[in-house]
Amino acid sequence: MTTAELLWNTLAAILTLCVFSFLIKDNPFYKFAERLVAGVAAGFWTMLLYHTNFHDKVVLTMQNGQWAYIIPILLGIGMWTRFSKNYAWMSRFSIAFYMGISTGVSIPVFMYTNIFKQVSATMIPFDGTVNVLVIIGVLCSLFYFFFSKAHTGTFGLVSRIGIYTLMIGFGAGFGMTVMGRVALLVQRVIFMKDYFIGLFGG
Numbered sequence: 001m002t003t004a005e006l007l008w009n010t011l012a013a014i015l016t017l018c019v020f021s022f023l024i025k026d027n028p029f030y031k032f033a034e035r036l037v038a039g040v041a042a043g044f045w046t047m048l049l050y051h052t053n054f055h056d057k058v059v060l061t062m063q064n065g066q067w068a069y070i071i072p073i074l075l076g077i078g079m080w081t082r083f084s085k086n087y088a089w090m091s092r093f094s095i096a097f098y099m100g101i102s103t104g105v106s107i108p109v110f111m112y113t114n115i116f117k118q119v120s121a122t123m124i125p126f127d128g129t130v131n132v133l134v135i136i137g138v139l140c141s142l143f144y145f146f147f148s149k150a151h152t153g154t155f156g157l158v159s160r161i162g163i164y165t166l167m168i169g170f171g172a173g174f175g176m177t178v179m180g181r182v183a184l185l186v187q188r189v190i191f192m193k194d195y196f197i198g199l200f201g202g
Contacts (some may be wrong), residue, residue, distance in 0.1 A: 013195045137165040
């Protein structure tokens with residue numbers, strides 16, 4: 001291990017222990033690590049957005065003589081007038097353009113990914129145990145959200161199967177989230193083990 005690697009690994013180990021110290025109680029070490037992560041992330045994303053968006057879409061386009069881009073540039077500058085009491089009204093035009101364009105772009109994408117793709121995913125052949133279970137689960141879940149009829153009798157049984165299907169889905173999603181966090185914890189524990197073994201020997 002080189003000196004530079006040792007210094008970086010030592011810093012990573014110290015920050016890891018600072019974060020783990022929150023398991024005891026809230027303390028200055030944890031707050032320092034938390035604010036350090038927030039500050040580094042803010043600086044990183046600021047520079048990333050500058051080099052991937054502002055420089056390419058503003059600086060280079062203006063240098064190439066594409067003066068039509070002056071319009072979104074002025075709208076972007078207008079956002080900053082929000083901090084002025086006298087000129088805050090100018091930011092409303094920028095916000096209106098932003099909300100209108102983002103809504104127009106996001107609604108078709110949302111409809112395609114969350115509705116059309118979900119519906120087409122259930123239009124599968126009615127053969128095979130898995131396909132049958134998927135179709136039955138989807139239909140029963142839809143029946144559960146049908147509130148115009150009392151959930152009694154056969155309708156109540158179908159809706160109960162629907163809520164069981166929903167709980168299975170929520171449980172699977174929660175389990176995947178927990179396993180993702182546990183995987184991060186395992187990686188940190190392995191890092192700490194390798195660090196101390198490399199530092200003090202086996």
